[in-house]
Amino acid sequence: AGYVNKAVDVSDVESSSLDGSSSQLSVTGASLTNKNSGPGDAESVNYRLYKSRYYVLIVYSMVVFYQCTIWNTWGPISATALAIFPGWTPATIATLANWGPITFVIFVIPTSWAVSRFGFRFVTVFYSGCAAFSHVLRCTTVNEKLFTVFAHICAIFNGILGTLLLAGAAVPALWFPAHQRVTATAFSLVMNMMGSGASFMEPLIVQAPGNETTVDEMTKDLRTLMIVEMIVAMCLFLLVLIYFPSAPPTPPSPSSAEDRLSFSEGFKQIARNARLWQLVFSYAIFTGVSMIWLGVINFSLQDLGFDQDEAGWIGVYCSVCTGVVCLVTSRVVDLVYGHLKLALIGMMVCSSCFYIWFMLLSLDVWPSTKAQVYITVLGGQSFNVAGAPIFFELAVESVYPSPENNVGAILTLSNNFVSALFLFLFYIPSISQDENNTWMTYVLVASNVGALVPVLLFREEYKRSKLDRTSLNSAS
Numbered sequence: 001a002g003y004v005n006k007a008v009d010v011s012d013v014e015s016s017s018l019d020g021s022s023s024q025l026s027v028t029g030a031s032l033t034n035k036n037s038g039p040g041d042a043e044s045v046n047y048r049l050y051k052s053r054y055y056v057l058i059v060y061s062m063v064v065f066y067q068c069t070i071w072n073t074w075g076p077i078s079a080t081a082l083a084i085f086p087g088w089t090p091a092t093i094a095t096l097a098n099w100g101p102i103t104f105v106i107f108v109i110p111t112s113w114a115v116s117r118f119g120f121r122f123v124t125v126f127y128s129g130c131a132a133f134s135h136v137l138r139c140t141t142v143n144e145k146l147f148t149v150f151a152h153i154c155a156i157f158n159g160i161l162g163t164l165l166l167a168g169a170a171v172p173a174l175w176f177p178a179h180q181r182v183t184a185t186a187f188s189l190v191m192n193m194m195g196s197g198a199s200f201m202e203p204l205i206v207q208a209p210g211n212e213t214t215v216d217e218m219t220k221d222l223r224t225l226m227i228v229e230m231i232v233a234m235c236l237f238l239l240v241l242i243y244f245p246s247a248p249p250t251p252p253s254p255s256s257a258e259d260r261l262s263f264s265e266g267f268k269q270i271a272r273n274a275r276l277w278q279l280v281f282s283y284a285i286f287t288g289v290s291m292i293w294l295g296v297i298n299f300s301l302q303d304l305g306f307d308q309d310e311a312g313w314i315g316v317y318c319s320v321c322t323g324v325v326c327l328v329t330s331r332v333v334d335l336v337y338g339h340l341k342l343a344l345i346g347m348m349v350c351s352s353c354f355y356i357w358f359m360l361l362s363l364d365v366w367p368s369t370k371a372q373v374y375i376t377v378l379g380g381q382s383f384n385v386a387g388a389p390i391f392f393e394l395a396v397e398s399v400y401p402s403p404e405n406n407v408g409a410i411l412t413l414s415n416n417f418v419s420a421l422f423l424f425l426f427y428i429p430s431i432s433q434d435e436n437n438t439w440m441t442y443v444l445v446a447s448n449v450g451a452l453v454p455v456l457l458f459r460e461e462y463k464r465s466k467l468d469r470t471s472l473n474s475a476s
Contacts, residue, residue, distance in 0.1 A: 345456065
């Protein structure tokens with residue numbers, strides 16, 4: 001930011017036109033005005049694309065991928081954990097998962113401030129270092145009391161690390177041109193969602209309780225899992241520590257070069273924007289319930305004849321399918337300018353239809369088969385996640401030039417708040433005593449269908465993209 005009243009000079013590193021076609025070009029003479037600039041200012045600035053943007057995006061995505069994997073550590077192996085630790089209950093498993101949204105709600109705004117104040121690199125290094133240290137603690141003992149404390153500490157630090165999701169729109173805005181932003185946003189979000197799916201592969205390491213499986217064998221497997229997770233956490237920390245710049249030397253687009261509002265002014269603008277709050281409410285209930293539901297999906301699938309291992313494989317397949325659908329749809333949205341709202345409505349309708357189908361199977365209204373269960377879960381999750389990057393783009397466009405990390409903080413805060421409320425329902429006796437867990441399916445469907453209303457009423461506006469197009473078109 002801070003590039004004002006400047007002549008555009010896009011040249012030689014790696015250049016792209018707005019429609020996505022690559023080229024080598026040199027354009028001069030387009031003036032960008034800014035209220036902070038004087039009539040005599042006339043600097044020249046290059047808008048450049050660096051190949052290192054892919055490295056930054058991949059490392060960031062790996063961090064949020066693994067954060068989600070650790071968040072969902074205990075759901076896929078809940079039966080084993082309950083067998084190893086007699087003092088644990090299903091509420092213990094829910095609490096360990098709930099630390100994610102709880103710490104997110106508490107720390108996301110301070111994290112947004114820290115990113116604005118100290119830079120994204122400092123915050124990422126500090127948070128990933130703390131998370132890696134907490135993994136070391138879990139490897140020191142299998143004593144139930146001590147391990148329980150360390151498991152909670154790890155869940156808390158991992159939840160704080162999860163606040164880096166607020167940069168889901170900020171990293172693409174800093175490093176990527178307009179025609180790649182939705183895809184870049186989608187990539188990091190998809191990686192985060194796929195992290196939950198990766199956790200469902202834990203039963204490959206940790207055996208489930210059975211007639212031929214002893215507690216000692218399961219305990220040994222659990223220690224192996226903890227060590228593996230610690231090694232991965234340390235490797236990611238080293239990657240971030242060695243090279244992870246906060247921003248490129250030269251911005252990739254005119255909107256990236258423009259000054260953003262300050263941290264406080266940005267939140268004031270967000271607070272006054274009623275249209276943004278329509279998106280926030282819709283995003284919160286649409287994604288907040290669906291994403292957290294995948295973490296405890298084994299409870300919903302028990303009555304449909306799925307055991308822990310089968311539920312785990314659904315989670316794995318779901319992650320792969322979600323990634324493909326989300327990246328393909330996001331790339332299409334990037335290439336077809338000006339149809340974000342229509343694309344989002346399409347994703348939401350598809351997701352709702354699949355979840356309604358799943359509800360009919362759960363209630364025995366429709367004869368259930370395993371193939372139908374796979375189709376409904378994969379379809380519902382895939383289109384739900386595919387809508388997330390579009391929510392981010394619409395929100396950022398509507399309040400530009402408010403900082404992207406502020407917008408991401410509000411969206412992810414609302415999402416995690418709803419997720420926490422969903423998990424707290426497990427503590428209500430009348431609900432927790434429902435052996436079939438049908439309440440989960442009702443909430444899932446209601447949240448998806450209800451989220452459609454604010455989006456239908458939303459009036460889309462493209463402030464940031466309009467600046468990029470106007471500036472470069474006038475320069476050509």
